Amino acid sequence: EEMARGLKKSEVLLLENLRFHPEEEKNDRDFARALAKLAEVYINDAFAASHRAHASVVAITEFFDEKGCGFLMKKELEVLGKVLSNPERPFVLILGGAKVSDKIGFIKGLLDKVDSILIGGAMAYTFLKALGYEVGKSPIEMDKIEEAKFILNEASKQGVKVILPSDHKVVKNMDEKESFSIVDNEHFSSEMIGVDIGPSTVEVFVKELTKANTILWNGPLGVFEYEAFSEGTKRIAETVAFSKGFTIVGGGDTVSAVNKFGLAQKIGHLSTGGGATLEFLEGKVLPGIKALER
Structure with a gap:
């Protein structure tokens, strides 16, 4: 004092x-x-x-x-407020990161505002498991399988396109980072661990993003901290950075990825909020x- x-x-x-x-x-x-x-x-x-x-x-x-x-704070409220009230369409949401549980309310809050949702990262494996796919030793939240099914069903009812990975970069041991292979959903064996979205998925995601007038991205699409597993996140970061639409990137890991690839200056808005951004866009006060x- x-x-x-x-x-x-x-x-x-x-x-x-x-x-x-x-x-x-x-x-x-x-x-x-x-x-x-x-x-x-x-x-x-x-x-x-x-x-x-x-x-x-x-x-x-x-x-x-x-x-x-x-x-x-003023800028965050203005930018995120526009996403909630009047986003320019088509509006594409990119989701990645580790947990479905962190983003359930966020996804539900934006379902009536987005045109398509691209899901990668570890959280994609919970959605793929919900559809009956083998995901090996990839991290999944078994207690969120029903929530994932509900979100997929609600998205379908509302005409929102949900695009999940069709192929993956996988390893059998995280310590052997250079010994990866590319497999599609039908050939994902029980001993494999998914570490990045595959090249075919990248192309599908890129094609969808080129149509967007608004892009919101939260969560990396692979274990980007390791060079061998960073390609998917890097390609999507480049696509977002050079998009014709307004781009918003939020979440500490995603902002770190954009900075790592030297693309931060090309993003429309880098949100400083992690949980705050998710809760605000969920519609919470x-x-x-x-x-x-x-």
Whole structure:
């Protein structure tokens, strides 16, 4: 408090990670009041934390008459808000990453807004398993098989095209990264592990993306951290980067992939939010946004 009072013009006081204090995640009012004593105006520019009901995000706003959002938060809300309210069609959603469970609500929230969904990454194997395919030792969420079936069924009812991988880059051992092979869905044996989408799938995805006027991408399409398994994610990243449509990339791993391939400057909007982006596009009211409105 003394340091805050002693700040000179243009000086900044940066606090340590507030999650070191248990009161932060408990949304503790007394802790928030103590933080509020350090300033006269509250600005939240942490969109990525706005889905968390924490003391520095929610409770603190009660102690400020003057409060608002920063420029980054404003841009996130404008861009993602347009995706929800009035996306330019055709709208293609690309989904990857590890878990179906992280994206179920997100998919359901966007089903009536998208024209097609391209699914790759580890989460594709849960969908392929739901359709009865052998996926070997690839990671799947058995408790989400029924959800996957429901999503596929709802998409079909609403005329949304869902495109799953038709071929895969696979290994028998993750330690033998150069000993991969390409197999289609019919020849995926029980000892194989899927590590990337295959070349035929890449071409199908690329063809679909060239039609799009809006593209939203969340989740890498393979284990892109390893060069041998990065081709699918790289080709899709290049297609998204040079798309004629408006492009949005969200999620830490996906943004990392785009940066790795040197394409970040060519993306329309790189969303800083992981869970916050998913929850916002799911249609949820983020606690940090709601707190600024009261």
